[in-house]
Amino acid sequence: MELKEIGEFGLIELIKNKIAVKDKRVIVNIGDDAAILKSSANKVLIFTTDSLMEKVHFDLKYSSFEDAGWKSMAANLSDIAAVGGIPVAGLVSLGIPEKTKAENILKLYSGIKKLSSEFNCPIVGGDLFTSAGGLVITISLLGEVEKKLYKTRAGAKTGDLIYVTGDLGGSEFGLKYLKRCSGKRRMVITRSVITEKHLTPYPRIKEARFLVKNLKLTSMIDISDGLSSDLYHICEGSQKGALIYADKIPINSNIIKGCKLLNLSPLNTALSSGEEYELLFTLNPEEEKKLEKVSHGKFRVSMIGEIREEKAGVRIKSKDGRVRVLKKTGYIHF
């Protein structure tokens, strides 16, 4: 159905019916000027926003509307994970090109809803407008965290070990794979192992909560700009240097195979791949054993290096023992 047929307020009704949920913390839900929510005693608030724009962050040639909604929500939830928090509620501001079908907008909200349901983060309001460019999705989230548990980029100490959850490279590889294939033939499988990290990344909320509750992390960030850039963010925030080991960076074997097929370096892909939404964190080496013990079998973490003095810079050691300055790679907007 064309948007013009149902109109702005008609579309708002459809969206409300689709995503409004009852939640004991929501006092005033979607449909008023602002949402009204209860806050928790003994917790501090987390407030974050992230936008995705068509042709810049995603392309409807190979992302579905549902994927685009999912990814917008994932990017924002990942920022809540990065500080060790719990999501509370979200707002969606959506710029819609004139000729978009209403069904597609509802699919976009389906993608948002899947993650908002999974992480108990109801969408409590937002804004719709005609976009003079492509689709623009801005989500803002409110979260909360115990005052003693939140983490920032600052706080890493010399000698701390550097860890990363999951494996890296899949987002950038998936995008390159989709770009090359979409030109040649219609994609049949888009949700394969090698494209899902790009299309529907998974935010590490549960892993982050587990980590901050069980271990004394000294800093944490989510990998949204790329491992190299985000490691620099931790080092700059903590006024430290770092040494990481190339052969310890976790890369999925399918991504390694795929990179070889496309003539890409798996290591460089893993270092520069943004929108991974894995967690990068630092830990006092005394906590290493405890991490192994408590996280055993729950989720994958890899130790990839250690924090050094600031003057040592940020470096990477190759398998052959050579040490070089780590280049800040990854997507930069301008």
Next chain:
Amino acid sequence: MELKEIGEFGLIELIKNKIAVKDKRVIVNIGDDAAILKSSANKVLIFTTDSLMEKVHFDLKYSSFEDAGWKSMAANLSDIAAVGGIPVAGLVSLGIPEKTKAENILKLYSGIKKLSSEFNCPIVGGDLFTSAGGLVITISLLGEVEKKLYKTRAGAKTGDLIYVTGDLGGSEFGLKYLKRCSGKRRMVITRSVITEKHLTPYPRIKEARFLVKNLKLTSMIDISDGLSSDLYHICEGSQKGALIYADKIPINSNIIKGCKLLNLSPLNTALSSGEEYELLFTLNPEEEKKLEKVSHGKFRVSMIGEIREEKAGVRIKSKDGRVRVLKKTGYIHF
């Protein structure tokens, strides 16, 4: 300076220096994955977002970058006012076309900062991205309000009086005036009495706080879609009808003169003009005297009609005594 010369992270630094302020409630400020804030005991949270897009909500032919920033902030603060709340903090997500000059982005933040300073609403984070369309400004605000004082669109009772703050019509008239003039000659004065409501509207935070603290309002909304549409929002939210009096709708005398020059109906302009950011509220008639007494000299309010039973519909009475159904006019996105 071109954005490419200073880069994404360079621009973030400039913005941080420009707008980051110390605030006792802000625990983690701009520059981390998410902002962290203290919440107040005995208050509930307000959460709202609103986007402005170039060529849709404003045109850089006659709005300056500073105006665009100001207006984005005003639109969001007005939603906090609409529920009777106090702003706490904001996030700015900004989509920037590639060739924009860094200086202009800083001017946009100057506009945001003027209002954020005036209303103690520090900007604590955000997101920057390349826009494939025009400039896109999405602001999200966190606010708070005493649980007993917040207002919604629902709650108006039959017999309640309908009030509006300030005067109406200036936003739509200003836009029409700017559109007609900008084609003919370069605007010399853009901040005149007749264009300021369109370019730099003023959110009624202080007035709203005064009203909710001193009087028993039954419902409230801000006029962002237009008096007629927003009155319908109150009536639909409260399941009521209404009768308003054409000759009681406050219109600035300069706007009346301007409308005559441009051959526009002042009444229709006042009924359909959105982005006015005045408050529309309802009050038990027993509170009328008290309103006159306590608001005397503080700010202007006009009684424009009364709430009726739902079956009576939403109607307007002309000066000559004729009553007709009120048309929902104003800007609709699709």
